[in-house]
Amino acid sequence: MQMKENGVGFDFCAFTDFDNSAEVRLYEIGSYACEPEYSYGPIIRSRGIIHYVLSGKGKLRIGDKTHNIHGNQIFFIPSGVSAYYEADSDDPWVYKWLHIGGTEFLALLTEVGLSENSPVLDVPSPNNRSWDFNSAINEIFENYEREYYCIGKIYEIMDFLRKEYGHIDKASAESQQLQYVRTVIKYIQLKFSEQITMENIAGVCGLNRSYLSRLFHDATGYTIKGYLQTYRMQTAQKMLRESDLSISYIGNAVGYVDIFTFSKAFKKHTGCTPSSYRENGSAALAN
Structure with missing residues (x-):
């Protein structure tokens, strides 16, 4: 507009x-x-x-x-x-x-x-x-x-x-903190289809879970869990729009073990069910 x-x-x-x-x-x-x-x-x-x-x-x-x-x-x-x-x-x-x-x-x-x-x-x-x-x-x-x-x-x-x-000194505290944030983002983008936990993510960075959560939120405005959820839902929306794969398959592909849990999470995130989203596309989000 x-x-x-x-x-x-x-x-x-x-x-x-x-x-x-x-x-x-x-x-x-x-x-x-x-x-x-x-x-x-x-x-x-x-x-x-x-x-x-x-x-x-x-x-x-x-x-x-x-x-x-x-x-x-x-x-x-x-x-x-x-x-x-x-x-x-x-x-x-x-x-x-x-x-x-x-x-x-x-x-x-x-x-x-x-x-x-x-x-x-x-x-x-x-x-x-x-x-x-x-x-x-x-x-x-x-x-x-x-x-x-x-x-x-x-x-x-x-x-x-x-x-x-950008900070040239990669050993500086601020630069190191941003590297941790990027590690979290890249890890989620690679592993989002798996059953990853905060413990997994904190372990990859070698940091305390609460400290890593605070770093990530301060840098991005997201909680780690919120970013993972958003990334999964955006991927699911893209698959629903661009493929005829079953909803159950898409749910599994973005990290949900059963269709009920996926559908519940999808509706909470978008305001409509996966099937409604597929049928109506973005129009379903406006209803």
Whole structure:
């Protein structure tokens, strides 16, 4: 769904709702050439949002900290955080925004240092570079109806941010913690069809179960159990949409020993039974 307004509210907004992947999600994009002193908030969002300031100036306030921001900078507002931002009175900013999420993307933001306490990041100049951050953002906006194309561009942005700002010292405590988070994600993606437990996962990382759970939640916003459940359900939905395999087979393929347990978990996650989902597709989720 696309909306445009001139002079009021925003210049462009598209609700993409790309959430097929648990690793990288894109819910909405938009752009706005703000009026002087245009403000938004205080507001608490259920999803993180990134603003890319193309030009002009403004300020962001999170908690008791105010950050002065100018062109060619990113500012990130995490979910669950009260934030207020306002355009400069003389040189109001022009920005693009992306409502974005996913375990890998949120972990990457932690790695490059974007957080509630440090929400601002400079975007390197494209001079003498073979890859341009601004061009990647523009391509997302120009192709916002193409889900896989847009998600692919976000992975390019992630790779760029990691190269520019990622921690080089792999022995550092923060870097090691993020490695544990990625180990959990990769282990689940490999073993989700098996009867894995928290003890299995903690054992792979060699960490205490409660400590690992806290690391994972802080980096991704998911519990480990919640991520495993989400990954299984998304895989099951894809199989129901794209194959004629039996529901019992699909349940077993995503780690459930019997059809009753699978159907109960599926309905709790999606709001409909596997058979209803197969018959009605995404329409079943809206009922």
